Structures are given as C-alpha cells and as structure tokens.
Amino acid sequence: MNDIARVFSTHPLLHTEDDRKAIVAEFRAKRAVFKSAPTATKAPKAPAAKINLDDLGDL
C-alpha cells in the first residue's frame, strides 16, 4: 500500500509493517525539512514572559 494518505484512510487491520515504516520515514523526512528551515520561515517562538518589577511602579 505505502501511500501515506491511503494508509491513514484504511482500516488498521489492513496495514502492513512496510506501511508503518513508510509513515515513520515520511514524517522523519518532514521533520528534517522543518529542522533545517531558516528560523525566519518557522513559526515564531513565543518570547519568555519577562516582567521588570521596577516598570510596574507602586502596586
């Protein structure tokens, strides 16, 4: 079978070991692309929350 979309839409009883290996390989390849993409093209990472208490004045 080995076509990822088809594996996902097929009953798990019909999956073969090769189908699962193909899924793992496909997502590993996708991760490699994601990890190697320039930072600017990745979704921005949320900045750590920093609060300067001096900026808040008297509370």
Add this chain to the structure above:
Amino acid sequence: MKERLSFKDGIQIGWDATSLDTAQACLRKYYYRMILNVVPQDTSVHLLFGGLYAKALETFYHYRAEGMSLDSALLRVVEQALWDSWDHVYDEAGNVIQGGAPIAFNDPKKTRISLIQSIIWYVDEFGHESKDGIQTHHLQNGTPAVELSFALPLSEDLYYCGHLDRVVSYGGQLYWMDQKTTGSALSSYYFSNFRPNNQFTGYSWAGKIVLQSPVAGGIIDAAQIAVGFTRFERAFISHTEAQINEWLDGTFYTIELAQQATREQHFPMNLTACGNYGGCPYRQLCAISPSLREAYLKSNFHTIEPWDPLRPR
C-alpha cells in the same frame, strides 16, 4: 456496572488530581462530573488527543526499558496509535471487523495525522537515552519504573491515587516524567500553569513513597501541536518539603469540603471559574433556569463510566 471502589456510602474516599482539580474549581462541576458522571455529548478533542499521545509515549518507554530497539518500539506505538485513533465496529462476538472510520478530531491542529507525526517527532527529539543523560529508572526488583499506579493512604479511610508514566534518573537524582500537549506556544507562561499544580505536587509527594527514595522533582515534556509542525520543550519542576506539606493541607481541606457538600447534597457554583480553560463544559447547563436543567441534561449530555481513581488501570 462495576462497583465504584473510590466511593463509600456515596462519599468519595479515593481521590486523585482530576477529582481535586474539579472540586477546587467548582463544587457544582464536581457534582456533575464526579457524582452524576455526565459529560457533554461532544468529547473534548484535547482530552482524546492528549490521552492517545501520552499512552503511545508511555508504551514506547516501556518497550525501550524491556530492551526493544528505538525503531522497533516506535513502529509498535505507531501501530497502536493508528489502531486507537480508529472508530472501530465489532461483530456479534465483540471482535473488531473491517469498517468504521478514522476518529474525527474536529480540530485544525489536533488531528489523527498530527497525532502520529507528534509521536514520531517526539521519539526523534527525546527518545534517545544515553548513560550520562536521562534514563528510565529501574526499581529494586529490576523492573523499569514505567506505568506506576499508586493508591496511598492519606488517612485511615482516605486514599490519594495517581499514575506515574515514567520515573527517570538524571545526574544521580530521580525525577518523575509527564507528557503534555497544547495548541499554545511553549512560553514560560505556559509552564507557569504547572506551578503550583495538584497533579505534579502530588507526584512529588507520592514519588518519594512509591520509590522509597528522595525525588528531586519532575520533568515535563511539552509538545506544541501546530498546523504542519510540532515543537517540543522540556521543563524541570521541583517542590520543597514545605510546598508539599502545604499542598497536603489544601488537599485535606478540599476533600473535606467536597465530602460535606455530598453529604448535604448542596453543590454551590463558583461563578469565577466558568471561563477557565476556554470555558467550563457545564457552563450552558448552569446558565439556564434550574427547572429546565434536567431536560437539558438529558438532551445535551450523556453518562459515562464513573471516575474511579482507586480502580487499578
């Protein structure tokens, strides 16, 4: 229906973090969820996704601790997750037969595909163990410290229950480990949700007793599930003895309050909690007039298997 071990004469005696969270949030919510066992017709996608994800990774570490190779363990849990995320149909004898369909998650981020992707990406991110890094701890009898369910006495007729997915050793110290998924960014604000927190302080309290050894704290592996990618962050949490004692004190108080409410059958609403975490699932029910609630309950909610922390998994 199975006997409910966590209740005695209608009063809850077996408690866990979920029961505590519910009772602390709102006694009316506690009544609907823990006493009546009713939930909205639509299952929460977040609970479903998080449950399947955590189960897969817990099983992965179990296989690894038994000596299975990383790739073999990964293939096994992918197989399991594909199976568990399918809405199966059964024959008359109760056997799974071909048919049914993939479970519809009805969420743009948390889907069946992103579930499988997140499991594979997690294993490649954190699944490798090294002797000088994080390793699964082994108990004194040699068994790996994974899937450790506990029910510890809080008093003569009160128990606190939980389930440690995995205990690891790192830098010569022991840590419990837990998995979380979120659609939000993994900022320091996200992790601040876990300090303080019933589940994790309870783990630190129970860990010492279960492992008969000091526990330095916990490690949270969080996954941000986004459209097209999954990002991971790891955070360490520790609790002082004083913090744990304070948590215990609050736990006893909450339990006493919920038991008293149950005895009196009086469950007042906490109106300041209705908007928490995207809105309480019982908000619409509470919003209508009391005389209409029973009919609303019947048409919009269904009864599920009672929450029973004392029943072993």
